[in-house]
Amino acid sequence: MRVTMKTATSVLLAILLLAFTGPALFGDKEGKASTDTVDKKKVVFMAGHRSHGYDQHEHKAGCLLLANQLNKHMGDNLEAEVHLAKGWPANATELEDADCIIFYCDGGGRHMANQHLEGLDLKLKDGCGLVCLHYGVEVPKGKSGEKFLDWIGGYFEGNWSVNPHWDADFKELPEHPITRGVKPFKIRDEWYFHMRFQEDMKGVTPILSAHPPASTMKRRNGFHSGNQHVKAALERGEIQHVAWAYERPDGGRGFGFTGGHFHRNWGHDDFRKIVLNAITWCAKAEVPTDGVPSDQITDADLDKNQDYPKR
Numbered sequence: 676m677r678v679t680m681k682t683a684t685s686v687l688l689a690i691l692l693l694a695f696t697g698p699a700l701f702g703d704k705e706g707k708a709s710t711d712t713v714d715k716k717k718v719v720f721m722a723g724h725r726s727h728g729y730d731q732h733e734h735k736a737g738c739l740l741l742a743n744q745l746n747k748h749m750g751d752n753l754e755a756e757v758h759l760a761k762g763w764p765a766n767a768t769e770l771e772d773a774d775c776i777i778f779y780c781d782g783g784g785r786h787m788a789n790q791h792l793e794g795l796d797l798k799l800k801d802g803c804g805l806v807c808l809h810y811g812v813e814v815p816k817g818k819s820g821e822k823f824l825d826w827i828g829g830y831f832e833g834n835w836s837v838n839p840h841w842d843a844d845f846k847e848l849p850e851h852p853i854t855r856g857v858k859p860f861k862i863r864d865e866w867y868f869h870m871r872f873q874e875d876m877k878g879v880t881p882i883l884s885a886h887p888p889a890s891t892m893k894r895r896n897g898f899h900s901g902n903q904h905v906k907a908a909l910e911r912g913e914i915q916h917v918a919w920a921y922e923r924p925d926g927g928r929g930f931g932f933t934g935g936h937f938h939r940n941w942g943h944d945d946f947r948k949i950v951l952n953a954i955t956w957c958a959k960a961e962v963p964t965d966g967v968p969s970d971q972i973t974d975a976d977l978d979k980n981q982d983y984p985k986r
Contacts, residue, residue, distance in 0.1 A: 776805055856952070
């Protein structure tokens with residue numbers, strides 16, 4: 676049976692999770708599996724507002740697609756919900772009993788976690804997992820960045836990390852529950868790299884790593900585009916980690932995944948399986964031997980729920 680926080684800590688958590696929340700932010704929850712049991716792991720997708728345009732940064736459509744696959748194929752072990760209010764939940768209980776929270780949203784100064792660091796910290800210290808996808812791995816250096824190092828072991832730091840589009844060739848995969856059933860693959864995305872990680876990579880396990888081509892350094896130096904540090908790293912031939920798992924000292928788990936710019940990539944079986952496995956692992960549910968199964972995703976599936984009309 677699920678053990679929920681019924682002490683003063685629970686009250687404090689609810690207060691902190693509600694902090695800075697406006698009365699109009701309570702949105703629909705979709706993608707929820709029906710269940711008669713109470714011992715399933717609960718994962719909550721925090722879907723960001725619409726962003727770049729059709730087929731890019733499709734936070735709502737991506738979250739609904741992933742949640743649907745988890746509920747359909749892992750329904751005996753977990754249930755997935757999608758928070759669609761494009762802001763923080765007005766009802767703190769949405770997150771209070773979550774076993775894993777997934778941020779797929781715009782990041783940087785607009786990241787929805789920035790104004791809720793204390794409440795999230797308390798929740799994650801209770802063992803909740805955290806998954807951050809694409810722009811959701813970027814927060815400002817300083818207080819937010821330090822928290823992300825604590826929570827998922829790494830983040831996109833401006834003037835250190837970069838965000839070019841390139842074909843990442845993942846030739847080798849480590850042995851880890853997140854890679855179960857995943858074969859080496861190559862795919863084009865806006866793969867951020869040269870991430871800021873925990874010192875000495877303590878607690879961090881690289882999951883997807885590749886060598887970016889020299890063409891990724893052709894842009895002028897800028898907050899997201901290039902800097903002397905990343906250029907020196909590529910000149911030294913250092914492999915770059917674009918997805919990683921993190922085991923926190925408190926027992927919680929985190930996962931960072933820098934892909935997810937192009938919505939069509941969710942139709943790639945190995946790309947999708949990595950993330951479904953990671954969510955399951957971060958929620959502390961058992962990842963199947965062959966990885967989390969899912970349907971064969973069609974173009975029609977990918978067209979559903981997008982924020983922008985098809986071009």
